Amino acid sequence: MLAYINKIKEISDRLLKEQKVDLIIGFRKGTIPMMNEPCFVKTSSDVKNLVWDSNCGINLANYLTNRKEKIGVIAKGCDSRNIVTHIIENKISREQLVIIGVPCKGMIDRRKVAAAADCEVTEVLEQADVIVVKGPGIEKTIKKADVLQDNCAICIHRNPVINDEMVAGPVEEQKGVDRYEDVRKVEAMSPEEKWNYFEELLSPCIRCYACRNACPLCYCPTCFVDESKPQWVGKTLDTIDTRTFHFLRAYHCAGRCTDCGSCTRACPMGIDVRAFTKKLEKDALELFGWEAGMSVDERPTLDTFKPDDPDKFIK
Amino acid sequence: MKVIKIDKKHWAGGIEKSRSAYRLFGPVMVENKNFSEFKELDAGEMPDMTATDTRTSPKSICFPPEEVMMEYSTDETRDDCNLMRVPAKDYSPRAIIGIRPYDAAAYLVVKKNFDTPEYRDPYWCDAYAACTFIGLAVNDPSRLDFSTSTHSGPFDEIGLDVLLVDMGSHYFAKVITDKGDAYLKAAGWEEFAGDDAEQKIEALKVKAEGAIQTTISFDRIKEKSIMELHGADFWDDAAFACINCGTCTYVCPTCWCFDIQDETRGKSGVRIKAWDSCMYPLFTIHTTGHNPRETKIQRVRQRFMHKLKYFMDKYEDGIMCVGCGRCIRSCPVNIDIRRVCQTMNG
Numbered sequence: 163m164l165a166y167i168n169k170i171k172e173i174s175d176r177l178l179k180e181q182k183v184d185l186i187i188g189f190r191k192g193t194i195p196m197m198n199e200p201c202f203v204k205t206s207s208d209v210k211n212l213v214w215d216s217n218c219g220i221n222l223a224n225y226l227t228n229r230k231e232k233i234g235v236i237a238k239g240c241d242s243r244n245i246v247t248h249i250i251e252n253k254i255s256r257e258q259l260v261i262i263g264v265p266c267k268g269m270i271d272r273r274k275v276a277a278a279a280d281c282e283v284t285e286v287l288e289q290a291d292v293i294v295v296k297g298p299g300i301e302k303t304i305k306k307a308d309v310l311q312d313n314c315a316i317c318i319h320r321n322p323v324i325n326d327e328m329v330a331g332p333v334e335e336q337k338g339v340d341r342y343e344d345v346r347k348v349e350a351m352s353p354e355e356k357w358n359y360f361e362e363l364l365s366p367c368i369r370c371y372a373c374r375n376a377c378p379l380c381y382c383p384t385c386f387v388d389e390s391k392p393q394w395v396g397k398t399l400d401t402i403d404t405r406t407f408h409f410l411r412a413y414h415c416a417g418r419c420t421d422c423g424s425c426t427r428a429c430p431m432g433i434d435v436r437a438f439t440k441k442l443e444k445d446a447l448e449l450f451g452w453e454a455g456m457s458v459d460e461r462p463t464l465d466t467f468k469p470d471d472p473d474k475f476i477k
Numbered sequence: 478m479k480v481i482k483i484d485k486k487h488w489a490g491g492i493e494k495s496r497s498a499y500r501l502f503g504p505v506m507v508e509n510k511n512f513s514e515f516k517e518l519d520a521g522e523m524p525d526m527t528a529t530d531t532r533t534s535p536k537s538i539c540f541p542p543e544e545v546m547m548e549y550s551t552d553e554t555r556d557d558c559n560l561m562r563v564p565a566k567d568y569s570p571r572a573i574i575g576i577r578p579y580d581a582a583a584y585l586v587v588k589k590n591f592d593t594p595e596y597r598d599p600y601w602c603d604a605y606a607a608c609t610f611i612g613l614a615v616n617d618p619s620r621l622d623f624s625t626s627t628h629s630g631p632f633d634e635i636g637l638d639v640l641l642v643d644m645g646s647h648y649f650a651k652v653i654t655d656k657g658d659a660y661l662k663a664a665g666w667e668e669f670a671g672d673d674a675e676q677k678i679e680a681l682k683v684k685a686e687g688a689i690q691t692t693i694s695f696d697r698i699k700e701k702s703i704m705e706l707h708g709a710d711f712w713d714d715a716a717f718a719c720i721n722c723g724t725c726t727y728v729c730p731t732c733w734c735f736d737i738q739d740e741t742r743g744k745s746g747v748r749i750k751a752w753d754s755c756m757y758p759l760f761t762i763h764t765t766g767h768n769p770r771e772t773k774i775q776r777v778r779q780r781f782m783h784k785l786k787y788f789m790d791k792y793e794d795g796i797m798c799v800g801c802g803r804c805i806r807s808c809p810v811n812i813d814i815r816r817v818c819q820t821m822n823g
Contacts, residue, residue, distance in 0.1 A: 193805065193811060193815065194811065198811065202717055220810055273511070366507060368723075369542075369723075371722045372723075390759060430727075431532065
């Protein structure tokens with residue numbers, strides 16, 4: 163994956179020079195280990211700032227919403243599916259985009275690395291399938307596969323589903339992955355156990371909305387929690403309000419979520435926010451055979467009707 | 478200055494003893510997480526003195542994420558119908574154990590806002606007056622700690638009543654105020670630390686300050702005009718990655734903004750003070766629907782201008798940042814106040 167960066171720079175430089183795009187949206191090197199910062203590049207001379215490694219987990223589709231320019235955007239598998247969703251939902255037009263596809267082998271979960279290091283991580287070096295973690299007086303080599311983001315570990319769409327340029331040939335997709343073991347565990351719980359599970363899951367929430375704002379699906383001009391005339395949801399950490407926010411947000415993502423992991427990645431309190439959306443993603447697949455963002459030519463499962471719908475109530 | 482020696486064998490006993498006179502607060506590991514948070518200690522619960530840093534800051538001890546300011550009833554059969562009443566509050570003495578020097582310094586920054594000659598926030602001020610800050614020096618500063626560039630430093634005493642220094646088998650407790658002295662007495666720690674204690678502390682202080690690897694400068698920000706910085710062309714670039722969540726403001730020990738909300742159920746209600754964030758569009762939207770800070774760039778600019786420029790100009794006492802590094806660690810998209818400060822100072 164490290165070799166991609168030269169190709170990313172080459173393509174970006176060409177697109178800018180040929181004025182095919184006004185800007186490239188990608189990543190620049192972060193200021194702390196395991197973090198890169200989304201950035202834009204408008205001139206050929208700034209292309210050198212672009213980076214690519216396993217710390218580019220932020221979903222760049224989130225940075226396309228309602229933009230007016232011609233944009234070259236770097237897209238992993240998940241980003242590409244959210245770009246498709248953005249196109250379908252009219253948040254950006256296909257003609258505005260030059261999609262620079264990046265086959266992905268998964269992104270690093272910085273918290274897993276920090277836990278494995280058990281000290282302040284001062285430097286992380288990436289080499290093919292391993293990472294070398296350095297801290298005060300320690301140096302550890304860890305298999306990348308052991309510290310992938312949870313969603314990356316079970317990803318079955320690593321290659322971009324839509325692209326105009328590819329930085330490399332496709333990577334092998336993971337086969338035989340059990341994507342829903344965690345959801346089945348929750349499904350098997352009694353109502354009381356489920357209640358406790360979600361209560362505990364949400365207890366650290368500080369209502370900062372990082373999960374919502376990192377999510378490329380959450381682009382409503384005014385989110386329901388921000389409505390003030392009338393106000394629907396309280397502003398405090400009252401459990402009813404916190405639950406309302408998370409449950410409703412999850413349902414707004416039904417049939418749209420690509421399990422890109424942005425919400426969980428963003429949460430400063432380490433909440434696995436995916437636990438809410440994943441059940442809906444599973445239902446969309448099992449009930450409707452639907453995976454979000456796979457094609458710009460197919461309407462999403464929840465905005466279509468077919469005469470042979472198995473449910474009688476809808477006929 | 479008096480220095481007391483606390484053998485760690487006497488630590489738990491002293492903490493326990495002090496409970497009869499103080500409500501205790503301290504850092505505690507959060508269940509199933511690998512980070513700690515400040516909270517009121519339950520009976521028998523000990524502060525985790527090995528916690529390197531808490532995820533959010535201890536500002537919540539005097540400025541909780543939500544606090545009932547007043548209660549009211551709209552029941553016309555009651556004498557106090559439609560009258561706001563302040564509910565009973567517990568302002569009995571609190572000891573904040575293990576607060577880090579930068580977080581104590583942050584209390585004095587926040588105080589500039591909540592306790593002014595014109596206005597006094599009684600909730601914050603009364604809670605603050607009840608506090609005794611038993612600080613813990615930072616022997617090994619993190620890579621994100623730039624507190625020596627701000628108001629503070631790993632061994633700084635500003636805002637503290639006692640400074641504890643971890644010496645391995647024991648703590649040295651430097652007594653800074655009478656309040657601090659009173660707490661140590663309540664805990665039963667009175668062993669004289671010896672004549673060379675201050676020297677030993679000084680040596681560790683020099684070592685800790687030397688270990689700080691990151692600094693910021695804001696000398697040129699001070700000289701620049703507000704309009705020059707406000708109209709600068711770097712905000713597009715600085716703000717691009719920001720997703721406008723409230724993480725930076727909520728983990729920050731110096732961010733003091735709050736919303737006031739009335740919550741009513743039936744005929745009774747409460748007026749609540751709840752954390753708010755300048756990152757949110759709702760923070761500034763007017764009833765007309767007009768929002769003077771409608772775009773992300775305006776909001777990001779506001780946050781950094783407030784911390785690094787407006788505050789400095791208004792109070793002429795440094796910046797509104799104590800260098801704890803929490804916002805850098807927690808930002809989901811790596812907006813780094815050090816980088817922004819450097820750009821503004823450029």
